[in-house]
Amino acid sequence: MQNARPLCILRPATGRGSRVRHSCNRVRLTNQHFAIAAVTEKCAAELLQLALLLFAGRQLNKCPKISTHFPWKTNARRNSTPWPITRKTPSTCEQYCLKSSQHGICPVKLQHPKLVQLLQLAYSAEKAAAFAYIGHAGSVKNRDEKVAIRKIELDEWQHRQTVLSIMRQYDISPSRYFEIKYHILGRIISASCYVIGWFMPYYFAGRLESGNVCEYFIMMRYFNEIGISDHDSVLYEMGIKEKEHEVYFQKGLQNNRLLPLFEKIFGWGNKGSFNDVDLANTSSVEESKGYCKHPK
Numbered sequence: 319m320q321n322a323r324p325l326c327i328l329r330p331a332t333g334r335g336s337r338v339r340h341s342c343n344r345v346r347l348t349n350q351h352f353a354i355a356a357v358t359e360k361c362a363a364e365l366l367q368l369a370l371l372l373f374a375g376r377q378l379n380k381c382p383k384i385s386t387h388f389p390w391k392t393n394a395r396r397n398s399t400p401w402p403i404t405r406k407t408p409s410t411c412e413q414y415c416l417k418s419s420q421h422g423i424c425p426v427k428l429q430h431p432k433l434v435q436l437l438q439l440a441y442s443a444e445k446a447a448a449f450a451y452i453g454h455a456g457s458v459k460n461r462d463e464k465v466a467i468r469k470i471e472l473d474e475w476q477h478r479q480t481v482l483s484i485m486r487q488y489d490i491s492p493s494r495y496f497e498i499k500y501h502i503l504g505r506i507i508s509a510s511c512y513v514i515g516w517f518m519p520y521y522f523a524g525r526l527e528s529g530n531v532c533e534y535f536i537m538m539r540y541f542n543e544i545g546i547s548d549h550d551s552v553l554y555e556m557g558i559k560e561k562e563h564e565v566y567f568q569k570g571l572q573n574n575r576l577l578p579l580f581e582k583i584f585g586w587g588n589k590g591s592f593n594d595v596d597l598a599n600t601s602s603v604e605e606s607k608g609y610c611k612h613p614k
């Protein structure tokens with residue numbers, strides 16, 4: 319009870335004037351009370367976030383970008399309408415999409431199921447990675463390491479935002495299944511960082527990043543297969559950034575005595591990598607299309 323803090327409340331003064339003054343109640347709150355309150359608050363926030371996620375997932379399937387503007391109601395009577403005003407105006411966003419697709423208003427649908435799934439997977443996996451880095455940064459003691467990991471976390475949020483902006487161009491909704499799965503996974507990894515020590519979060523973060531590098535180069539190739547090269551440079555940048563993350567963890571572990579054993583079991587370490595990108599000798603955007611043709 320040494321660190322007990324008194325619960326202070328404001329009470330109106332009983333004496334002269336109308337001023338209020340601080341008065342301390344007899345109830346004293348210990349640090350344990352504050353810790354329980356913090357955990358409860360965190361759990362409530364998590365539950366709320368999940369509920370919002372479920373709700374948002376449902377809304378995303380409802381043609382949100384177009385329905386929020388209601389252009390088939392507001393613009394239909396003007397001369398600029400993409401269809402003759404004498405015809406009956408569309409009443410739903412789906413009908414609007416059908417009519418306006420000839421005029422390039424509606425997003426182009428991607429006819430590449432593997433690419434659509436890869437985009438959805440990358441979008442959700444970036445969230446899991448960012449969550450994991452929150453726990454990772456919280457569990458390390460060295461201040462420089464904390465700053466570096468926090469920077470990686472921000473990169474992951476930025477990647478998620480970039481992937482979402484690409485998805486929106488093709489009217490691709492995030493997968494609710496991936497979103498919930500990777501949300502839970504990210505939170506579990508984040509919490510486990512405080513329990514499993516320093517080595518394993520470092521090792522598995524590096525191993526994961528190693529696999530993520532190819533994700534973006536393969537995505538670029540899939541886009542090119544259907545004649546789209548608009549996203550080449552942004553995908554290239556994200557792939558290279560993932561390689562930088564991998565190298566950061568690789569360097570942090572290179573002299574650790576556990577690394578050879580883990581490398582033997584899990585296939586990643588000083589010599590083994592899941593991609594063929596070399597940061598010391600990177601290819602141009604055009605040449606990078608040769609990366610990850612034979613991912614391990």
Ligand SMILES: [Fe+2]
Nearest residue numbers: 444473474477
């Ligand atoms: Fe990322």
Ligand SMILES: [Fe+2]
Nearest residue numbers: 474527560563
């Ligand atoms: Fe990363």
